Amino acid sequence: MTKYGTKSGMASTSESTTPSPTPQIMSDASPLSITCHKLNGKNFLPWSQSVFMYICGRGKEEFLTGSASQPEFTDPNYKKWKAENNQVMAWLINSMIPEIGENFLLYPSASEIWDAARESYSCSDNTAELFAIESAVHDLRQEDSTVTEYFSTLTRNWQTIDLTETHDWKCSKDEKLFRSFIENKRVFKFLMGLNNNFDDVRGRILSTNPLPNLRAAFSVVRQEESRRKVMLGSSPQSSDNSALVVQRQNNPSTTDVTAHQGFRQGQPPNNTKGKMIPGRPWCEFCKKPTHNIDSCWKIHGKPLDWKPARERRAHSAVSEQPPSTAAPFTRTIGCSPEVILPAYDAIFCHRNG
Structure with missing residues (x-):
């Protein structure tokens, strides 16, 4: 009579003794791209460090250092050495850009590829x-x-x-x-x-x-x-800008002083530009304040004794009223028809209006 329990126990024993794949064999089947630092001729240091760490993690650093020497062809371990050596060679070549990796395809061992790459691209002697x-x-x-x-x-x-x-x-x-x-x-x-x-x-x-x-x-x-x-x-930087804004808000007179300085230099504030200011001279010809039509530079030209502002004394202001004895102008009324007709009309309206 067949004892199934015994057979079942024998079967389970045989199954439990079946060798399973070792982690080392599985690691050898990992992708060939072992680092994100592909050797391009300018990054030997990060490339060599990352490649060496990966190969050391697989327990095959002796193929880089040369300590795993090639056995004789008749040696039983020759086939195993050849397979592992080619695996490391594939890792090295695939971690390079194609233009560089092609130069190492005919090397016989991984240690020779490693030494040649260090001699060619290392910056230790550069x-x-x-x-x-x-x-x-x-x-x-x-x-x-x-x-x-x-x-x-x-x-x-x-x-x-x-x-x-x-x-x-x-x-x-x-x-x-x-x-x-x-x-x-x-x-x-x-x-x-x-x-x-x-x-x-x-x-x-x-x-x-x-x-x-x-x-x-x-x-x-x-x-x-x-x-x-x-x-x-x-x-x-933005906090400095915020402090500047707060300072301006706490001292609103700063903008008023700036506008007043611009007006004294002959440039009226932006909110009064092109507008008649009560109590101020106004030119009917150029439509600008600070002077009248009898002293408009666009009609008569600049005075002969006029000098740029940088040559005047500091903080001197242009007089709002023309002097009683003005210097001769550099332009005459009859210089151009484009100036004569509008000027006469403006002067006529000013004196008769």
Whole structure:
């Protein structure tokens, strides 16, 4: 008699012992595009860092360093090495733009591709690129950027400098002192590049003893920026404009003084331009105040002794009434028919009306 329980138990045992795919095998089947930083000849540093992190996460960094040497053809592990090596090669080539990736298609191993890319595109030995980075850091200011954007730009450039500059330290204490010195210099640079509206928080940080590190200084300034946004509800520039508007509202005479100064300089205020002002001279010819038709410059020209306003004494005003003995004019009535007829009509109406 068949014992189904036993068979069922045997079947379940055989199913439980069936090996399942390992996570490593599944990771090898991941997409070939392993980073958003495709090597284009100018971004070797972010490309190399992101690619190295990805390949290390897959446990295959020895194919980049060269420690996974090629076995003999007769070695049983040769087929496995070849498959993994080609997998890493595919990752590297597909992380480059086509114009660059095509140059590495015929390389036999992933370590050779890695070394060739570093020799061709690394800026560690490129003095001109390092000089450009140092210049960009030196000239960088916050200006219209937020504190976070300004700090992130500085940090990216400093990380590039740190990765390209290598030092062989004989003493670990000297290395620690040097890094502390560089940290303080970078705190100074960060604070110097801030806008003037952060003078108060900048002073508080500089008065702290010992000087906080770069991340702590950034945190203090960022919190101050957030506090101002919450309390003022706008940027410092707009708050300055609001203060100016309040000042004008509290001192309305400012606009009146400005209008009065413009009138004294021969330019009537905008609300009286082209209108007759009671008690003031009025020209019937040019329809403007401050003079009459007998002294209109459009008819008679400017006086011979007339000088520009900049040559007069400061704050001198043009006389509202023409002098009793006016200087000769530079233009005569009979100079042009276009001027004669309207001028005679205006003078006739003025004297007979």
